[in-house]
Amino acid sequence: MAMTRGTCRWPKRPNPSDRGKRGMDMALQRRTILGAGFGMVGSTLLLAGAAGAQTAAAHADAAQPVGLPDSGTHLLLLGTMAGPVLDPSRMMASQAVIVDGAVYLVDCGYGTILRMIEAGLRPADVKAIFVTHHHSDHNADYANLVHLAWIQGIEDRIVSIGPPPFQAIHDAALAFHHEDIRIRIEGTGRKPIEGYFEVREVTEPGLVYEDDKIRVTAAIATHPPFSTALGFRFETPDRSIVFSGDTVASEQITALAEGADVLVHEAMYVPGIDAMLAKRPYVPPKLRDFLMDGHTTAEDAGRIAAQAGVATLVLTHLLPGDQPQVTDEIWAAEAAKEFDGRIVVGHDLLLL
Incomplete structure (x- = not known):
């Protein structure tokens, strides 16, 4: 079972000389800097055994530096x-699927x-927005996202997909920016945002959703009290790629991920929550x-991944995500109790 690990550091300016640096230190498990202008850190740890995983090696052949790929399908956390x-080290839930340069x-x-x-992405680059549910850690940037996409001169319609009351939320987002929108239309001749x-x-x-690049199906998850x-x-x-x-722990999500x-799955670690x-x-x-x-424990996320027969499990929406004592090794070891495939512990700006 392989674990891929990534974190991010934020230089004030991109450093082109950092591109493509790689390294290996099995004894110290030294992180390998893969700076693609964003100082992203990533390494792969090979963990031996399902329970009480041991670190066997470290290498950097799986996590790629952020770099706006223009061909193929990529997942950007x-x-x-x-x-x-x-917490400055992690933002809240969001992922981009990039297909031949198109952003979802x-x-x-x-x-x-x-x-x-x-990461070098613009709101106007987005073709569609998929919202899993309407907790603020999943939709709080929506109002500014649609407003900035309009400001940046989007040409094609953006499709927003999610559970009710999404239309009311979208309308409220435009109402929030109503005065700014009105003044910009009157003052600059912009076309109406609607x-x-x-x-x-x-x-x-x-x-x-379906277009010439992707086909998206949905399943109903269980996240009370949301209907x-x-x-x-x-x-x-x-x-x-399944989110x-x-x-x-849900049979519906397991079936969706078959x-x-x-599989990009949320994960919690109960001792960390108590701390x-x-x-x-x-x-x-x-x-x-x-x-x-x-929510789902990391161990149960591993069980779902095993039952679904996925190749790679990505742990994200980490709960807690701001407790440094809950290390990547702990997250991976929990999932590895049930899943012997590749495990990726998510970090912001990790590209897979």
Whole structure:
């Protein structure tokens, strides 16, 4: 079982001389800098055994530097922490599927636009936005995303897909920016913003989007108290990528992920949650139960990956994602109790 690990460091300016640097240090498990202008750090750790995984080697042949690929299908992790928790090392839930240069967003929580800019993506580059459910750590950047796409001069309509009440949320996003939009139209002659967006509300499983590059189907996840939360499966000519969204261990998500190349699944680690809550006495008294009732442990994510027969499991929406004592090795070891395939512990701006 192989684990790919990545973190990000943020230089003020890109350093072209850092491109393509690679290295290996099996004894110290030294991280290999793959700076593609964003100082991304990535390495692959080979863990031996399912329970109590041991680090056997470190190499850098799986995690690629961020670099705007213009061919093939790629997965870019933009935000990898559950929230709403603010931490500069991780933004909240967001991923981009890039197919022959076309960009499709899955969720857009706090910090999505920041990470897009750091990766060289523009809001106007986005063809479709898929929202798994309407918690703020999955949709808080939506209003600014659609507004900035309009400001940047989008030419084709952006399709927004997610559960109800998505149309009302979209309308509220435009209402939030109403005064700015009105003044820009009157002052500069911009075309009205409304015609550039189409909202599709999803309440049933099945095909939700298709164009000349991708085919996207949805499954109903279980994330109480939401009546509808979604998982998505992206099919392209060369890859299949499944996103669980927020969910408890779910037969529907397992079925959606069957035989996929990549399963991007949320993960929680209960001892880490307890440590996090102990440091925050101000949190509501029922928060722990609320978290336990709506999310999946990393071990269960591994079980789902094994049952679905996926090639790669990507752990993201890490809960907690801001506790440094919960290391990549801990996350991977939990998933490896049930899954002996490739495990990737997600970090912002990791390109797969």
